[in-house]
Amino acid sequence: MRASVVDAASAIANRTLAPMILFERRLRVLHALLLSAVLFGTFMQRDLAAQTPPAVATAQANTGPIIADPPGVNFGIVEPGVTVSATIKLINPLDRPVTIKIAQPSCTCTSVDVTGKVIPAKGMLEMPMSMKTPHSVGPKTAQVQLVFEGFNQVLKVRIDAETAYAVRANPAFIDALAPERMKGFFELSAADGTPFMVLSVAGKPALTADGKPMVAAARQVVRYDFTPSASAKVPPFLIVETDHPKCPVLDLRVRHETTRIAPALNFAEYRENVGLSAKGASSEFEIEIKHMAAARVSGVTSLNPAAKTELLEQRSDGDSLMVKVRFTNVSLPNGVFLFPCQFTSGAKAADLWLYGTVRAAATSTTPLTLDSRIDEKKLTTLAPFAHDGSVRSAPPIAVLRIATRATDLAMTEETYNAARLAIDRGLAELARTQSANGKWFEGTEVTPTDMQPRQRAASVAVTAMALKAFAQLGEASDARAQLQAKSAILAVLSNAAETDAVVNGGLGNYVMSAIASGLATVGDADATAATTRAIAWLRENQWDDAEGIDPSKDWFGGAGYGNSKRPDLSNTQMMLDAMHDAGVSHDDPAFERAVAFISRTQNRSATNPAKWAENGANDGGFVYTPANGGESFASDAAGEGRFGEKMTTKSLRSYGSMTYAGFKSLLYAGLSPADPRVQDALEWIGAHFTFLENPGLGQQGYFYYIHAMSRALQASGLASIHDNTGRSHEWRSELINALVTRQRANGSWKNESDRWEESNETLATIYAVLALEEALKPAPSLK
DSSP states (O other): OHHHHHHHHHHHHHHHHHHHHHHHHHHHHHHHHHHHHHHHHHHHHHHHHHTSOOSSOOTTOOOSSOEEESSEEEEEEEOTTOEEEEEEEEEEOSSSOEEEEEEEESSTTEEEOOTTOEEOTTEEEEEEEEEEOOSSOEEEEEEEEEEETTOOOEEEEEEEEEEOOSEEEESSEEEOOSGGGSEEEEEEEETTOOOBOEEEETTEEOOBTTSOOOOOBSEEEEEEEOGGGTTSOOOSEEEEEEEETTEEEEEEEEEOTTOOOOOSSEESSSEEEEEEEOTTOEEEEEEEEESOTTOOOOEEEESSTTEEEEEEEEEEETTEEEEEEEEEESSOOSEEEEEEEEEEETTEEEEEEEEEEEOSSOOOOSOOOOOTTSOGGGOOBOSOOOOOSOBOSOOBOOOOSOOSSGGGTTOOHHHHHHHHHHHHHHHHHHHHHOOTTSOSSTTOOBOOTTSOOBSHHHHHHHHHHHHHHHHTTGGGSOHHHHHHHHHHHHHHHTOHHHHHHHHSSSOHHHHHHHHHHHHHHHOSHHHHHHHHHHHHHHHHHSOSGGGTOOTTBTTTTOBOSSTTOOOBHHHHHHHHHHHHHTTOOTTSHHHHHHHHHHHTTBSOTTTOOOHHHHTSOOOSOBOSBOGGGOBOHHHHHTTSOTTSTTSSSOOOOOOHHHHHHHHHHHHHTTBOTTSHHHHHHHHHHHHTOOSSSBTTTBTTTHHHHHHHHHHHHHHHTOSOEEOTTSOEEOHHHHHHHHHHHHOOTTSOOOOSSOGGGTTSHHHHHHHHHHHHHHHTSOOOOBO
């Protein structure tokens, strides 16, 4: 019976689709004939030109000694808005080296960095190339032209890709020009073979070809019906909502007499898919406007009051203008949406259509598809996380400036002045060692946990941290050093190749978190726009169901260094620091997801079902990561193995820096001080309260520990901490005294332990100055 129903449905679909498919084939034939005519004319022109030799040789000749292997790259079908990369071998058959004089991409979406590099004699040079695909669907072609010193050769290397959503429509448009075509069928198929269901079509429940209930499948034939719109305007795009994890919504262009588009501005695409949107959340997109020359866009206005659009930046790309826009869901109701936003340029105005969907909760009934970068064997499945703590609606507001007087802190003048002097001396040393490019750490190798040494990315992150240290002084800051650091960071973000290098090189979360915090502290218009971009990247980098990680997995809600690395509490707390400093609401889904990960990092069996927590001290402290079965550097320092692998019954040790990281992250996420997780963390802090070392690790990571401690205690609003003997500690004064005592004669700080780069004076000094500034910030108010 089931087979006969399916066969009947297929027959109906085939009979209905047949005229459309025949029409499409005729169009293709016509297109081929026209193309043949054009090519014939082109060939005739070439033949005629060949009969008359050129007067002079031209540098555009593509003949020369250097060979590209392969001569080009075709990435095939890829998702919109991703970066694809490949490496081309440049082969030099000559007996002498050849220098690359120019390597010029055809557009800013393409990155290559080999200008000035030398191809050895009878050797080869690897040329990494990358291309950022547009957010729209369709073919994308780019090209890199190379010129070599001493030769007229222009070597062209082409990159091709076709962007497509994970669910594709056939046909890609709805032809509703004739009255009989105002209703019909179209086909959807999952490129990856994942079974899915169609949730809605044009905002209404989806109907299958035979009218039967929909069953998850990799191919669906779905009805459309515009006849109720006969007396009104047919929508320019048919919006289709699915439960496919990689394609929540897609569109089909509708051809109808009421849907002709003739805008005053020549958009490359006339609609933008903003995807799955949550109330209060923001996202960014970039669109191309062709034939703009020197013209600029003066404004972008949403024509739907429930959403907001803002012009962020614009840049020329040949004759086109690339425009970046921020979209904010202010109060869009649940379900799909489609509305125009108006672009203004001089006396011209044109509409770009925005579409997406708002969901109250996940509606997928199909299993999540695990990201191919993840080794499923390393994942641990636990009981799905439940928010069982009391979550308040008023977490602490970020304080981004120090107090200007001691009376604002209930602190003695002597202690305040000692802290200010130490800060000024530290910043003076940083200003002295700042490079001509406005950066710090240039050329310094950094070896983070589980990663290869990195240089450029670490320099950008450390520069952003230093920028924050200067900016938090407000008007008392060294304006020159601050401006140079800010300009250096914005220069990186404005260069696609530089940005890709730092975020895709394995330290993306570390870099973008530091950038967001630093620029949020500066707070001017261009810094704020760049902060928003960084926060958007951090949201994407968080491990969640978009990568096939459901709430039962120990990776869920965490952030790692980037580039597929497993999450850890250090990176997660940096991400949340950035969101907190940038003013992201604690209601943001990223915070809620993070609470699951943070809770699973705590040595607390009542809320952490992991085996290592059930077997552990149950002391309320935190470890490095719960992922892959859990890790703790304190366990390693105690001789029990970083993974607890040297113990008969595995458990993991809590330690200082991670406990302060977990404590403040729970506060930033909106958990109440009365929440048992927060209370137990504070109890651990009291039992191990010290400025002499990083409890559990000794001097390893001491300045990182002091910085995490200062942010945590400032966020708590507590003026003092009681240790396990009942003694009260005024943490601000004790922290200041501890760091002033450790300050060196030249104003810097340095850790004799070289773990995590703290033997480098620059990094240790930045941590120390930031910690002192936290001690001089007033207690936070509540949101």
